[in-house]
Amino acid sequence: KQYRIAVIPGDGIGKEVMPEGLRVLEAAAKKHGVSVHFDHFDFSSYDYYEKHGQMMPDDWKEKIGKHDAIYFGAVGWPAKIPDHVSLWGSLIKFRREFDQYVNLRPVRLMPGVPSPLAGRKPGDIDFWVVRENTEGEYSSVGGRMFPDTDREFVTQQTVMTRTGVDRILKFAFELAQSRPKKHLTSATKSNGISITMPYWDERVEAMAKKFPGVKWDKYHIDILTANFVLHPDWFDVVVGSNLFGDILSDLGPACTGTIGIAPSGNINPEGDFPSVFEPVHGSAPDIAGQGIANPIGAIWSGAMMFEHLGEKEAGKSIVEAIERTLAERTLRTKDLGGNADTTACGKAVADMVD
Amino acid sequence: KQYRIAVIPGDGIGKEVMPEGLRVLEAAAKKHGVSVHFDHFDFSSYDYYEKHGQMMPDDWKEKIGKHDAIYFGAVGWPAKIPDHVSLWGSLIKFRREFDQYVNLRPVRLMPGVPSPLAGRKPGDIDFWVVRENTEGEYSSVGGRMFPDTDREFVTQQTVMTRTGVDRILKFAFELAQSRPKKHLTSATKSNGISITMPYWDERVEAMAKKFPGVKWDKYHIDILTANFVLHPDWFDVVVGSNLFGDILSDLGPACTGTIGIAPSGNINPEGDFPSVFEPVHGSAPDIAGQGIANPIGAIWSGAMMFEHLGEKEAGKSIVEAIERTLAERTLRTKDLGGNADTTACGKAVADMVD
Ligand SMILES: CC(C)[C@H](C(=O)O)[C@@H](O)C(=O)O
Ligand SMILES: CC(C)[C@H](C(=O)O)[C@@H](O)C(=O)O
Numbered sequence: 001k002q003y004r005i006a007v008i009p010g011d012g013i014g015k016e017v018m019p020e021g022l023r024v025l026e027a028a029a030k031k032h033g034v035s036v037h038f039d040h041f042d043f044s045s046y047d048y049y050e051k052h053g054q055m056m057p058d059d060w061k062e063k064i065g066k067h068d069a070i071y072f073g074a075v076g077w078p079a080k081i082p083d084h085v086s087l088w089g090s091l092i093k094f095r096r097e098f099d100q101y102v103n104l105r106p107v108r109l110m111p112g113v114p115s116p117l118a119g120r121k122p123g124d125i126d127f128w129v130v131r132e133n134t135e136g137e138y139s140s141v142g143g144r145m146f147p148d149t150d151r152e153f154v155t156q157q158t159v160m161t162r163t164g165v166d167r168i169l170k171f172a173f174e175l176a177q178s179r180p181k182k183h184l185t186s187a188t189k190s191n192g193i194s195i196t197m198p199y200w201d202e203r204v205e206a207m208a209k210k211f212p213g214v215k216w217d218k219y220h221i222d223i224l225t226a227n228f229v230l231h232p233d234w235f236d237v238v239v240g241s242n243l244f245g246d247i248l249s250d251l252g253p254a255c256t257g258t259i260g261i262a263p264s265g266n267i268n269p270e271g272d273f274p275s276v277f278e279p280v281h282g283s284a285p286d287i288a289g290q291g292i293a294n295p296i297g298a299i300w301s302g303a304m305m306f307e308h309l310g311e312k313e314a315g316k317s318i319v320e321a322i323e324r325t326l327a328e329r330t331l332r333t334k335d336l337g338g339n340a341d342t343t344a345c346g347k348a349v350a351d352m353v354d
Numbered sequence: 355k356q357y358r359i360a361v362i363p364g365d366g367i368g369k370e371v372m373p374e375g376l377r378v379l380e381a382a383a384k385k386h387g388v389s390v391h392f393d394h395f396d397f398s399s400y401d402y403y404e405k406h407g408q409m410m411p412d413d414w415k416e417k418i419g420k421h422d423a424i425y426f427g428a429v430g431w432p433a434k435i436p437d438h439v440s441l442w443g444s445l446i447k448f449r450r451e452f453d454q455y456v457n458l459r460p461v462r463l464m465p466g467v468p469s470p471l472a473g474r475k476p477g478d479i480d481f482w483v484v485r486e487n488t489e490g491e492y493s494s495v496g497g498r499m500f501p502d503t504d505r506e507f508v509t510q511q512t513v514m515t516r517t518g519v520d521r522i523l524k525f526a527f528e529l530a531q532s533r534p535k536k537h538l539t540s541a542t543k544s545n546g547i548s549i550t551m552p553y554w555d556e557r558v559e560a561m562a563k564k565f566p567g568v569k570w571d572k573y574h575i576d577i578l579t580a581n582f583v584l585h586p587d588w589f590d591v592v593v594g595s596n597l598f599g600d601i602l603s604d605l606g607p608a609c610t611g612t613i614g615i616a617p618s619g620n621i622n623p624e625g626d627f628p629s630v631f632e633p634v635h636g637s638a639p640d641i642a643g644q645g646i647a648n649p650i651g652a653i654w655s656g657a658m659m660f661e662h663l664g665e666k667e668a669g670k671s672i673v674e675a676i677e678r679t680l681a682e683r684t685l686r687t688k689d690l691g692g693n694a695d696t697t698a699c700g701k702a703v704a705d706m707v708d
Binding site: 083084087088092114115116117118119137138140141142143144149150151152153154155156157158159160161162163189190191192193194195196199221222223225226227229230242243246247249250251253254255259 | 437438441442446468469470471472473491492494495496497498503504505506507508509510511512513514515516517543544545546547548549550553575576577579580581583584596597600601603604605607608609613
């Protein structure tokens with residue numbers, strides 16, 4: 001079968017790292033006999049918005065909804081478009097309308113990347129953050145009353161549905177069960193967020209009964225962030241709500257040295273809709289146009305995409321190529337103390353694929 | 355004037371660290387000619403609950419509402435009472451009913467305390483977290499619908515009032531203005547929490563206009579937690595909502611080595627009600643009863659209490675005594691690689707006060 005991938009570079013360094021991601025994907029596809037076709041789209045970007053007054057064409061779902069996956073760069077250009085237009089008009093729209101209810105991000109200390117945590121070595125930190133990606137704290141329910149008076153207030157509802165909570169927990173428990181340590185940690189805050197978080201805990205307990213082989217524990221989000229720093233070796237699979245998962249999946253990569261190399265998948269596990277794979281970093285206007293962006297986040301996201309499509313060997317070969325590349329100072333980009341530019345780093349990974 | 359302090363040891367190691375806190379407060383009071391009287395209370399504890407079926411007597415407000423401050427140990431005993439009874443019946447009740455709308459916590463790397471962050475030395479990390487302490491995400495508005503069916507869902511509202519947001523921002527800007535760096539960082543997540551967080555940002559911008567001497571910036575909470583780890587030297591005063599402040603004031607102390615020594619104040623700045631000073635750590639059932647708990651969190655909280663009461667010199671002398679004590683391995687408790695027990699450490703600090 002030939003995979004059809006929609007490629008959306010988006011804004012800023014998204015446009016610089018994507019060609020390197022594609023270079024590596026093509027190299028891995030060739031080595032492993034994977035047949036893949038890339039369709040390029042210019043929407044979900046500031047440039048497109050400037051021309052058309054909206055982030056995406058009206059028929060965006062027809063254009064990319066039948067692809068096997070979406071390979072995404074970055075979106076967001078400083079202060080030129082409000083977040084509710086740019087982010088809610090693209091990234092968050094994909095997550096909601098393509099029902100990508102899993103946001104999956106590895107936290108792994110890689111060779112050659114100095115950890116900000118004292119004494120941690122590659123192998124010490126290696127876990128997954130599984131984030132609920134469609135509901136929770138990112139709701140659209142709420143509003144403002146008594147505007148511009150002393151009585152002014154705003155409210156916003158966190159919404160957790162049985163469907164939404166159970167399916168992300170099931171995914172997380174299944175992932176934990178597939179790993180050697182079979183350990184799941186749930187992020188909660190039931191002592192303070194007194195309605196939704198006890199519900200989350202209740203569903204975790206119910207789900208745990210279906211996975212007797214998985215050891216599980218839970219931490220309040222405050223001490224959990226502390227434990228990411230103090231005991232990153234404690235974790236195997238960490239599951240959290242939309243907000244808690246968002247926090248943990250930036251903090252985790254920071255503990256492994258840089259969010260510049262972190263990948264992510266916005267996944268619809270049932271395959272009813274395409275999943276989106278994108279680096280954790282944003283469009284980085286401060287360094288855009290200089291050709292110095294680190295392409296590893298995009299490349300690693302490509303590896304996750306291949307794994308999601310079932311091409312495990314091709315995906316694994318990319319991750320191993322990344323590890324070998326990062327181990328060499330001359331092949332790393334500036335942000336990691338190296339002296340390669342974006343293209344040189346991308347070429348190095350492509351060459352290392354086997 | 356003689357200060358009247360209500361002393362509430364609470365549960366677990368709260369009962370072990372408070373005597374050391376009092377020992378040090380008495381030493382500092384004597385040296386600096388501060389007159390202080392301590393009233394001891396056994397409520398807000400599991401023991402009290404077991405005898406009386408509630409955490410506090412009905413007339414708790416009369417009993418402690420007229421004191422100049424409340425010196426608190428820790429509350430919470432594992433799984434024996436639900437959080438909504440123990441925490442919401444004591445700690446959170448104080449915060450709400452005594453209008454302690456500021457939760458103030460220093461994040462400071464102390465001599466003798468190894469930081470989990472590579473290469474950070476005392477002096478590199480020194481900032482305050484200012485947390486809104488009465489509203490926001492810790493609301494009681496919400497509920498459950500369609501229980502025990504597939505359509506089940508829960509909602510909980512985050513509530514931000516103009517009064518609540520403006521007063522915490524004012525406190526934070528004033529604190530920033532009083533410090534050499536005059537720098538304030540606001541925690542937001544307006545790109546995801548699309549109603550309440552943009553409101554928070556709007557009020558920050560309005561308040562900033564009143565403090566032209568303060569440089570300010572804002573970060574989304576996800577990257578902010580990452581920056582606590584990667585760039586703790588960037589911060590001076592960090593202000594956040596109830597939830598974000600909660601997270602940052604556990605993560606911050608973790609970055610400085612241990613939450614075991616971190617102090618906090620739950621402050622009613624107007625002085626209409628007493629403020630509560632308590633260590634950040636909890637009742638720690640796992641080590642309670644062994645006499646090995648680190649009393650520094652309680653002692654440092656006592657120093658904050660003296661400073662709050664206007665006894666700056668006495669407060670400062672305690673903080674300096676803590677620094678001198680921590681610098682000596684033989685005077686530190688086990689959790690910091692020392693060999694002193696709770697009492698020996700407390701006595702050491704008391705001796706160092708001058
Ligand atoms: C015990 C809990 C309710 C409390 C909070 O979340 O406020 C604690 O974490 C704190 O920071 O004082
Ligand atoms: C850009 C923002 C809305 C987004 C989020 O909070 O989900 C980002 O932080 C992420 O993690 O993908």
